[in-house]
Amino acid sequence: KNEVEQSPQNLTAQEGEFITINCSYSVGISALHWLQQHPGGGIVSLFMLSSGKKKHGRLIATINIQEKHSSLHITASHPRDSAVYICAVTWTSGSRLTFGEGTQLTVNP
Amino acid sequence: DVKVTQSSRYLVKRTGEKVFLECVQDMDHENMFWYRQDPGLGLRLIYFSYDVKMKEKGDIPEGYSVSREKKERFSLILESASTNQTSMYLCASRPAIYGYTFGSGTRLTVV
Numbered sequence: 001k002n003e004v005e006q007s008p009q010n011l012t013a014q015e016g017e018f019i020t021i022n023c024s025y026s027v028g029i030s031a032l033h034w035l036q037q038h039p040g041g042g043i044v045s046l047f048m049l050s051s052g053k054k055k056h057g058r059l060i061a062t063i064n065i066q067e068k069h070s071s072l073h074i075t076a077s078h079p080r081d082s083a084v085y086i087c088a089v090t091w092t093s094g095s096r097l098t099f100g101e102g103t104q105l106t107v108n109p
Numbered sequence: 110d111v112k113v114t115q116s117s118r119y120l121v122k123r124t125g126e127k128v129f130l131e132c133v134q135d136m137d138h139e140n141m142f143w144y145r146q147d148p149g150l151g152l153r154l155i156y157f158s159y160d161v162k163m164k165e166k167g168d169i170p171e172g173y174s175v176s177r178e179k180k181e182r183f184s185l186i187l188e189s190a191s192t193n194q195t196s197m198y199l200c201a202s203r204p205a206i207y208g209y210t211f212g213s214g215t216r217l218t219v220v
Contacts, residue, residue, distance in 0.1 A: 033209060035211070040118075040213075040214070041118075041146075041197050041199070041213060041214030041216060042211065042212070042213035042214050043199060043201075043211035043214070044211070045208075045209055045210065045211065048208060048209075086151075086152070088152075096142075096154055096157065096167070097142075097152075097154070097201075097209065099151050099152040100151070101149075101151045102151060
């Protein structure tokens with residue numbers, strides 16, 4: 001069983017919609033990462049957080065340590081936001097990343 | 110801008126060939142990682158290195174080896190390529206704590 005669960009697996013939205021992608025994990029972490037992967041493969045790190053909330057442009061990431069849950073929000077979505085969004089965690093016991101399976105987001109014009 | 114550079118975006122190799130995938134980072138990071146990514150399986154760790162000449166097996170090291178002779182370069186070696194090693198390979202690096210940076214990926218096809 002994957003210890004990092006993402007939902008939904010696939011998400012289709014219309015341009016301008018508010019989007020939420022969720023990530024849950026099983027035990028204590030030292031950090032949670034949100035990553036973006038466009039077609040062609042390269043991965044970009046969007047956020048790294050261990051508490052609270054971070055914002056960058058139209059992207060907002062939140063984490064609730066007690067509930068072991070994080071969300072990535074995209075406001076005023078745009079077709080260029082279409083990508084796979086991956087949640088990954090670094091467990092407190094080690095330094096490796098454990099990845100969720102990713103959420104394929106498609107934003108239609 | 111910090112950078113992790115993978116030497117090739119696309120590679121096609123024959124079964125049985127020895128294949129080298131190169132990764133170079135310019136950030137003086139201690140830790141470097143090699144992952145492969147396959148549909149339905151997500152990203153899986155092959156090997157990582159936390160210092161020059163140091164290496165640790167990840168979750169799927171079979172059929173692979175690595176080399177880290179200099180801090181900035183981490184090479185993944187397929188000793189005898191097989192078709193089940195056709196995949197997207199991603200390199201990443203990070204300093205002592207936090208802050209991963211990923212390369213653009215190498216899509217390897219073994220025929």
